[in-house]
Amino acid sequence: MDIPVIDIGNLPADPVAPDALLGIKRQQTNPKRWNEPVWADFATALTAAGVELIEQKFVTGTFATDAGGTAYGLPHGVVIAKDAAQISTLMSTAQRYRVPVTVRGGGLTTEGESVAFGGVLLDMTGMSRVLSIDAANLTVRTQAGIFWHSLAEVLRRENLDYLSAPLNMTSSVGGTIGVGGIDVNSARLGCSADQAIALQVVTPTGEIVECSDTQNTALFERMILGYGQFGVITEATLKVRPYQPIAMHYFYYTSLATAIEDLQMLDANDASDYSGILTMMDKVVNLLVAFDSDEREAAFKVDWLHRLRGHGELGISLRMGLYYALRPWRMREALYLRERKNTLFPEFRRPEHTRSGKMTDRTVVFSRAVWKHWGSRQMVIPDLATSSEKFIDATLKGNAVCKKYFRYYTLYCVGIKLRPEHTAHYEMSCIPPDAVTRAYGCEFEPMMGDLNAEDCYSRDTLQSFKNEIYDIGVGIGASYYRFGGMMKGYIRRVFGDEVVDRHLAMKRKADPNMILNRDVVF
Amino acid sequence: MMPLRSRTYTACSGCSLCLLSCPVWRNTHDIRLTPHGRAKAMQHGATAIDLAESLDSCTLCGACEPACPESIDLVGMVTGLRGELALQREATPPFDGVLPAPTGNISPPTMLIAEQSMSDNPGLLRSIIEQLGGDVAVSVSSDSGTDISIALSDGLPIPAERLEHFLAPLRTTLRVIVADGRLFYALKNWLHGVTIASLGEALSALPQVRSKLSDGDLYVIESVAFHRDHERLISHYDSLRLASGCSMNLDLQRMAVPTTASARAHGREFVEEQVRWILQGRAPTRIVVEDLADIPAFQRVADVPVIHVGALL
Ligand code: SF4
Ligand code: SF4
Numbered sequence: 150m151d152i153p154v155i156d157i158g159n160l161p162a163d164p165v166a167p168d169a170l171l172g173i174k175r176q177q178t179n180p181k182r183w184n185e186p187v188w189a190d191f192a193t194a195l196t197a198a199g200v201e202l203i204e205q206k207f208v209t210g211t212f213a214t215d216a217g218g219t220a221y222g223l224p225h226g227v228v229i230a231k232d233a234a235q236i237s238t239l240m241s242t243a244q245r246y247r248v249p250v251t252v253r254g255g256g257l258t259t260e261g262e263s264v265a266f267g268g269v270l271l272d273m274t275g276m277s278r279v280l281s282i283d284a285a286n287l288t289v290r291t292q293a294g295i296f297w298h299s300l301a302e303v304l305r306r307e308n309l310d311y312l313s314a315p316l317n318m319t320s321s322v323g324g325t326i327g328v329g330g331i332d333v334n335s336a337r338l339g340c341s342a343d344q345a346i347a348l349q350v351v352t353p354t355g356e357i358v359e360c361s362d363t364q365n366t367a368l369f370e371r372m373i374l375g376y377g378q379f380g381v382i383t384e385a386t387l388k389v390r391p392y393q394p395i396a397m398h399y400f401y402y403t404s405l406a407t408a409i410e411d412l413q414m415l416d417a418n419d420a421s422d423y424s425g426i427l428t429m430m431d432k433v434v435n436l437l438v439a440f441d442s443d444e445r446e447a448a449f450k451v452d453w454l455h456r457l458r459g460h461g462e463l464g465i466s467l468r469m470g471l472y473y474a475l476r477p478w479r480m481r482e483a484l485y486l487r488e489r490k491n492t493l494f495p496e497f498r499r500p501e502h503t504r505s506g507k508m509t510d511r512t513v514v515f516s517r518a519v520w521k522h523w524g525s526r527q528m529v530i531p532d533l534a535t536s537s538e539k540f541i542d543a544t545l546k547g548n549a550v551c552k553k554y555f556r557y558y559t560l561y562c563v564g565i566k567l568r569p570e571h572t573a574h575y576e577m578s579c580i581p582p583d584a585v586t587r588a589y590g591c592e593f594e595p596m597m598g599d600l601n602a603e604d605c606y607s608r609d610t611l612q613s614f615k616n617e618i619y620d621i622g623v624g625i626g627a628s629y630y631r632f633g634g635m636m637k638g639y640i641r642r643v644f645g646d647e648v649v650d651r652h653l654a655m656k657r658k659a660d661p662n663m664i665l666n667r668d669v670v671f
Numbered sequence: 672m673m674p675l676r677s678r679t680y681t682a683c684s685g686c687s688l689c690l691l692s693c694p695v696w697r698n699t700h701d702i703r704l705t706p707h708g709r710a711k712a713m714q715h716g717a718t719a720i721d722l723a724e725s726l727d728s729c730t731l732c733g734a735c736e737p738a739c740p741e742s743i744d745l746v747g748m749v750t751g752l753r754g755e756l757a758l759q760r761e762a763t764p765p766f767d768g769v770l771p772a773p774t775g776n777i778s779p780p781t782m783l784i785a786e787q788s789m790s791d792n793p794g795l796l797r798s799i800i801e802q803l804g805g806d807v808a809v810s811v812s813s814d815s816g817t818d819i820s821i822a823l824s825d826g827l828p829i830p831a832e833r834l835e836h837f838l839a840p841l842r843t844t845l846r847v848i849v850a851d852g853r854l855f856y857a858l859k860n861w862l863h864g865v866t867i868a869s870l871g872e873a874l875s876a877l878p879q880v881r882s883k884l885s886d887g888d889l890y891v892i893e894s895v896a897f898h899r900d901h902e903r904l905i906s907h908y909d910s911l912r913l914a915s916g917c918s919m920n921l922d923l924q925r926m927a928v929p930t931t932a933s934a935r936a937h938g939r940e941f942v943e944e945q946v947r948w949i950l951q952g953r954a955p956t957r958i959v960v961e962d963l964a965d966i967p968a969f970q971r972v973a974d975v976p977v978i979h980v981g982a983l984l
Contacts, residue, residue, distance in 0.1 A: 203703075205717075205721070206715055206716065207711075207712035207713070207715040207716055207717035207721055208703060208708075208712065209715075210711060210712070210714065210715025210716075211685070211702065211703075211707075211708055211711035211712060211715070213711075213715070214685070216685075216686075218684075229700075229701060229702070255687060256685065256687070272702060274687075274690075274700060274702060275700045275701065275702075276700070277700045278700075294700075296687070296690075296691065298691050298923070299691065301923060302691075302922055302923055303951075305923060305952075306951045306952025306953070307952050308952075318688065318691060319686060319687040319688060319690070319691070500906065500909060501905050501906070501909045501925050502925075510923050512923070513923050513924055520686060520688060520740045521740055526684035526686065526740070526741070527684075
């Protein structure tokens with residue numbers, strides 16, 4: 150038989166590290182599709198119970214993937230959330246017929262956690278109303294499918310703001326409470342999940358339960374950062390605060406380690422209201438520092454500014470100019486950085502979002518920048534969450550992995566203040582077990598081009614990249630923000646069998662047929 | 672470089688950013704009735720008939736377009752599909768074959784295309800003409816282009832003779848000011864070498880009008896024209912906001928929250944809900960609108976004077 154010679158043409162380099170999968174068996178990363186004949190009876194029963202089940206392919210297809218864009222699956226039917234009673238009917242019926250239910254908020258998971266591989270997809274964005282605002286006690290009660298941005302729109306009319314939320318405008322409140330939610334003020338205010346005071350939850354068996362630190366505490370512990378395993382969050386009471394425009398300062402570094410040291414120094418001394426690191430590879434490392442009040446800004450200038458080792462825009466431009474002048478063979482990288490600076494910097498200073506030198510709508514500004522200029526429309530952002538002490542080591546190791554795989558990438562580093570009274574919530578979550586007062590997280594994000602572009606990578610490359618990053622976590626004893634879905638092979642390796650088995654036993658008790666967000670964690 | 676908003680549903684990544692300012696999303700929270708829902712449905716084989724309810728629900732306010740990071744022609748997508756739908760529904764086109772009377776004096780450099788409702792309000796129309804420089808500067812088109820605007824909204828073909836009749840006098844002027852937001856964008860494509868401005872922009876650029884606005888005013892931008900030229904108009908209105916201190920129907924993304932009163936998509940309740948949302952947390956002493964249809968919409972809900980920007984002087 151003649152085997153034709155195949156011209157490999159212009160296939161991009163596929164730098165799959167031969168050792169990337171050393172510690173973990175190659176496994177099917179997407180779960181098997183659930184496809185049982187009982188679906189028809191379930192659909193009839195659910196519809197008879199008054200719940201609209203949408204089975205048209207063009208609607209189920211709407212939810213075929215998540216922001217990660219590497220996991221694809223189709224639900225048999227979609228339910229658009231209306232209220233807790235409807236979800237209660239859905240859960241009890243699904244439990245009776247053993248039909249899996251996958252819950253989706255903004256769909257901003259990256260590992261297929263909100264992708265339904267058969268069964269029901271529950272679209273929580275149907276529950277997106279703010280129910281009440283208590284301006285005196287600085288709390289809001291909202292339906293949990295709401296996007297943080299939509300919540301901010303309502304709060305701003307009362308001159309209020311949420312405390313901390315993901316930089317992404319279309320993350321949902323409920324989804325975020327389940328996994329964390331990191332903002333550039335998390336070093337001071339903690340993660341978004343920790344802002345929740347009380348939740349209304351529909352359990353996997355269909356009970357509607359209110360829980361908080363004082364009511365049904367065991368359920369509350371498992372709902373906060375619980376990866377959606379123990380119930381569907383239908384309403385949330387969150388802390389809010391008076392709205393403030395913020396004064397931004399940017400410091401530029403050429404050393405990642407120095408920038409992180411300065412970030413941690415500021416955080417440890419409560420020197421700023423906002424702090425974080427955004428990078429262009431490890432060439433230009435931007436430490437962002439911001440303030441809610443003139444007083445805090447003035448104090449920073451007196452006490453801390455002189456201790457920062459970063460440069461201003463002019464200083465970094467001169468340094469980079471010199472660096473690349475001595476390395477003309479890297480001109481392409483220099484041009485890339487310049488082009489990125491020219492498109493990105495004005496985004497942070499758009500006049501309509503600036504008043505008297507202060508940024509008025511940080512969530513819009515950051516989120517637009519994230520969507521337009523970070524990564525690609527496919528979000529591949531493996532992360533490492535560590536104690537303060539391990540963070541530089543973890544980030545430098547992760548950075549080396551990024552360099553190995555991608556020409557262009559970006560890092561996002563931020564601190565997360567912990568609440569000692571919530572230690573129980575943190576078990577088997579993104580908060581690393583050895584973090585005491587503050588944890589740190591770093592996201593590693595390749596800059597990818599469109600299909601057929603030079604910086605387009607195969608799914609295998611991306612998976613290997615994620616594995617290598619996650620292997621660092623296993624090696625140093627870290628956790629991850631996204632440990633479910635395609636990355637769940639790491640769960641036992643980082644959390645240990647004892648913890649995982651205990652949580653599995655709790656899950657089995659709460660969800661006898663393991664229908665809620667099946668295959669995401671367990 | 673790819674021209675702005677030239678991409679189609681195939682480019683939709685499902686980011687949901689188009690939902691954030693969409694009035695239909697705000698009122699229904701049903702993803703099927705949003706650009707995201709429509710684009711994804713089409714990626715999975717939906718036809719215009721499948722999307723009929725969704726297409727009918729869109730107000731064409733355009734708030735979704737500037738938000739879309741994929742630069743998809745979201746309004747064009749709706750009108751295109753509406754056209755297909757109209758064929759299947761055997762809809763009657765808005766053209767009766769009778770051409771409007773030709774415009775008389777077209778020597779002034781600016782032509783104003785007023786809406787029918789404005790022509791029915793001669794006092795306001797006169798005030799607008801005076802503000803724009805009087806009869807020596809402005810002539811009013813006798814052709815409001817209402818039928819063309821309807822055809823544009825419904826994705827229906829416009830007979831060549833009718834379109835030429837509408838455009839011919841406009842080609843002889845230097846500047847066209849148009850009250851109807853849907854015509855605004857189409858004219859930008861149809862007329863080259865002629866400056867096209869929305870009536871709201873033209874009036875609110877005048878120093879004498881700006882000086883009449885103050886911090887007690889809520890200024891309501893007509894959303895269709897605004898979103899169609901968002902990148903440019905955002906600075907225009909931002910400077911107006913800064914100079915006068917008035918509040919505006921802008922959300923955090925700086926999209927204009929529409930009342931949807933001039934859209935034919937929804938009933939009174941929907942419009943009132945939008946008006947209540949615009950007013951939430953705001954206590955204006957006066958409401959100044961660019962779109963005449965917004966006057967009754969606000970009057971039904973608010974207890975303060977509501978006037979057209981053309982009546983400010
Ligand atoms: S044009 Fe307006 S109503 Fe229609 S989808 Fe866009 S934002 Fe929604
Ligand atoms: S904003 Fe654009 S890309 Fe994003 S979901 Fe809407 S239509 Fe799709």
